[in-house]
Amino acid sequence: xxxxxxxxxxxxxxxxxxxxxxxxxxxxxxxxxxxxxxxxxxxxxxxxxxxxxxxxxxxxxxxxxxxxxxxxxxxxxxxxxxxxxxxx
Amino acid sequence: xxxxxxxxxxxxxxxxxxxxxxxxxxxxxxxxxxxxxxxxxxxxxxxxxxxxxxxxxxxxxxxxxxxxxxxxxxxxxxxxxxxxxxxxxxxxxxxxxxxxxxxxxxxxxxxxxxxxxxxxxxxxxxxxxxxxxxxxxxxxxxxxxxxxxxxxxxxxxxxxxxxxxxxxxxxxxxxxxxxxxxxxxxxxxxxxxxxxxxxxxxxxxxxxxxxxxxxxxxxxxxxxxxxxxxxxxxxxxxxxxxxxxxxxxxxxxxxxxxxxxxxxxxxxxxxxxxxxxxxxxxxxxxxxxxxxxxxxxxxxxxxxxxxxxxxxxxxxxxxxxxxxxxxxxxxxxxxxxxxxxxxxxxxxxxxxxxxxxxxxxxxxxxxxxxxxxxxxxxxxxxxxxxxxxxxxxxxxxxxxxxxxxxxxxxxxxxxx
Numbered sequence: 001x002x003x004x005x006x007x008x009x010x011x012x013x014x015x016x017x018x019x020x021x022x023x024x025x026x027x028x029x030x031x032x033x034x035x036x037x038x039x040x041x042x043x044x045x046x047x048x049x050x051x052x053x054x055x056x057x058x059x060x061x062x063x064x065x066x067x068x069x070x071x072x073x074x075x076x077x078x079x080x081x082x083x084x085x086x087x088x
Numbered sequence: 089x090x091x092x093x094x095x096x097x098x099x100x101x102x103x104x105x106x107x108x109x110x111x112x113x114x115x116x117x118x119x120x121x122x123x124x125x126x127x128x129x130x131x132x133x134x135x136x137x138x139x140x141x142x143x144x145x146x147x148x149x150x151x152x153x154x155x156x157x158x159x160x161x162x163x164x165x166x167x168x169x170x171x172x173x174x175x176x177x178x179x180x181x182x183x184x185x186x187x188x189x190x191x192x193x194x195x196x197x198x199x200x201x202x203x204x205x206x207x208x209x210x211x212x213x214x215x216x217x218x219x220x221x222x223x224x225x226x227x228x229x230x231x232x233x234x235x236x237x238x239x240x241x242x243x244x245x246x247x248x249x250x251x252x253x254x255x256x257x258x259x260x261x262x263x264x265x266x267x268x269x270x271x272x273x274x275x276x277x278x279x280x281x282x283x284x285x286x287x288x289x290x291x292x293x294x295x296x297x298x299x300x301x302x303x304x305x306x307x308x309x310x311x312x313x314x315x316x317x318x319x320x321x322x323x324x325x326x327x328x329x330x331x332x333x334x335x336x337x338x339x340x341x342x343x344x345x346x347x348x349x350x351x352x353x354x355x356x357x358x359x360x361x362x363x364x365x366x367x368x369x370x371x372x373x374x375x376x377x378x379x380x381x382x383x384x385x386x387x388x389x390x391x392x393x394x395x396x397x398x399x400x401x402x403x404x405x406x407x408x409x410x411x412x413x414x415x416x417x418x419x420x421x422x423x424x425x426x427x428x429x430x431x432x433x434x435x436x437x438x439x440x441x442x443x444x445x446x447x448x449x450x451x452x453x454x455x456x457x458x459x460x461x462x463x464x465x466x467x468x469x470x471x472x473x474x475x476x477x478x479x480x481x482x483x484x485x486x487x488x489x490x491x492x493x494x495x496x497x498x499x500x501x502x503x504x
Contacts, residue, residue: 001397002389015399019388021343040489044341044432048330050392073344074392 002076006059007067007083020056022046023068023084049073056084092196111277112156112284117291117313121149123320123471124309126296126332128152130161130272131449131456132324133279133290134464135471137195140286142465143472148288151311153295156280160326160426161457162273165349165371165383167362168458169206169267171233173222176482176494177435178229183479184462185266191461197278200271200376204361206264207241209411211256211367219262226264236263247358247412255410256368269362269373269381275460299336299446306336306445322447322471327392327427329450338441340450341432341488345386346396346425347454350404352418354378363411370407380418382408386428386454396425428454433493438467438480447471448485 002014028034028042047053053073058066070080090096090109100108123139125132128150139145168188170181192198210216219235226233237260238250250258280290291313298310299321308317323332327344355378364371370384384404387396401423409416431437431451436459438449449467452459462479469477476484487493 001399013399014397019390021390036489036491040341041339044488045339046330046341046343048340048342048344048390048429050328050331050344053390055390071389073390076391076393076395 002078004057004069004078005081006062006065007081008063008065009059012059012062016059016061018058018060020058020066022048023054023056052079092198111281112290115289115291117149117151117294117311117316118289120317121289122147122318123322124148124316124318125150125322125324126309127323127325128154128156128276128280128290128292129159129324129326130275130279130460131326131452131463131467132322133276133283134460135322135324135449135467136288136290136464137279137283137286138464138468139472140283140288143468145472146287149291149316150280150283150288151291151294151296151309151316153293153312155292156290157273157276160428161276161460163349163424163426164272164457165373165381166269166272166457167206167267167364167371167373167455168201168270169264170231170458171206171208171222171226171262171264171267172496173225174494174496175225175229177496178226178231180462180466180479180483181459182229182231183465184459187461187465188270189266191275191278195278195282197274197281198271199274199278201268202270203266203268204373206267206362206364207236207245207261209241209261209363209365209367210259211365212259215367216259219260223262232264232266234263234265236261245359245361245363247414248363249411249413256365258411267362269375270457272457275457279460279464296332296335299332301336301443304443306443319445320447320471321445322449322467324449324467326450326452326456327429329429329448333448336441336443336446338443338446340437340448340485342429342451343390344392344427344429345389346391346393347383347386347428348396348400348404348423348425349381349383350401350420351375351422352380352382352415353421355380355418365407365411368407368410370404370411372408372412379421380408380415386430387425392427394425394427428452428456430454432488433495434497435494436463436483437485438463438470438476438483439485440470440474440476441485
């Protein structure tokens with residue numbers, strides 16, 4: 001069971017949160033300029049990292065804010081939690 | 089290797105069972121193979137077996153980082169069925185089911201395939217409409233399927249709660265009578281033994297650390313036991329597919345999640361079929377040892393830890409107790425988590441890749457066990473001929489850019 005520290009509400013049980021998968025996937029500025037392969041890469045292809053992984057969570061049964069979690073996907077240890085920043 | 093038979097049982101009993109031979113040869117890797125299968129699970133071993141049997145390839149190896157029967161193949165709820173909605177999927181799973189029906193004889197290893205039927209329950213009017221649609225689609229594809237009502241379910245499964253007062257009342261189900269369960273680790277051992285018989289090298293405790301390429305052609309793999317030369321690599325590593333893909337410099341549309349399953353203390357025979365429910369989200373059967381074998385959905389987060397969260401266990405138990413209130417006092421004996429690779433359309437990827445000589449068999453998600461023989465059959469064809477079998481052509485990696493997805497999410501009773 002994960003104990004997740006929401007940046008707004010503090011530590012809460014995993015059951016209060018929804019998982020949002022890989023973080024920092026940037027929507028292409030001009031989708032029409034992409035070919036099908038590039039669009040598929042944006043839409044479907046994922047890092048699926050084994051190890052330290054940056055992901056997004058939503059405190060769906062709490063404040064309903066999205067935020068970032070850096071978590072080890074092997075040990076499940078959460079190493080950093082932060083508010084969402086603009087993707088460069 | 090000696091053939092297993094009633095005679096061999098008797099003969100070995102007379103010598104106090106001290107003279108059984110190892111089921112497959114333990115070998116060190118050679119320097120070069122015509123093809124290497126990475127991953128010694130059921131699908132990988134089946135691939136090697138059919139490469140040898142159907143395509144005459146003998147100089148091949150299966151490399152496994154752990155041991156045979158130590159992964160998801162031997163840690164699943166063993167359900168075998170083919171009642172998927174879409175033609176592409178149902179034909180692939182039906183090919184597999186047909187192979188299951190003769191498998192024990194073919195590989196001379198009792199995989200204890202038991203066609204005890206699978207019920208997929210419907211709890212709402214929409215569930216029942218979806219079930220009727222799927223059963224009709226199955227029948228059009230020549231797959232046995234029928235719709236049964238709550239009274240028929242109650243008659244076949246007396247312990248189930250079909251009362252209208254249930255939180256999610258059971259209105260009916262689809263029933264595939266040819267579906268059932270099999271002994272999971274026997275499948276791995278049986279295929280390993282049968283492949284070894286054909287001369288396939290099964291190399292355990294050999295972890296792949298790199299994939300070597302010359303331009304866009306595979307030339308070999310680096311392993312914990314040294315470099316092995318080959319021009320064909322078939323990757324069949326389930327939850328770790330993305331890790332292997334990264335070594336080759338390609339991206340896959342997969343997310344790996346823990347999938348937990350549970351076994352209860354042994355009970356007297358109480359359940360002689362398989363029951364699955366999407367709405368309450370659980371599935372259950374009883375093993376020959378008497379244990380209730382129970383599963384449900386994946387843990388929501390990405391994970392390689394072979395463990396999941398307790399809330400997922402609670403959710404699954406709630407589902408089972410909702411269906412079978414009389415099981416509420418049953419104690420659970422074991423729990424385990426396997427890493428499953430979930431694809432965007434809940435269908436596998438059995439495909440060539442942009443790298444010549446590199447093939448991927450992945451994305452089976454939560455329901456790969458049932459497909460073991462068929463997956464091996466078509467993937468062996470793909471590797472041997474460098475082009476897909478007509479059954480797995482729709483399951484290419486390209487479908488994510490062409491848009492020809494095969495959406496089996498929810499549509500095909502996909503609580504596996």
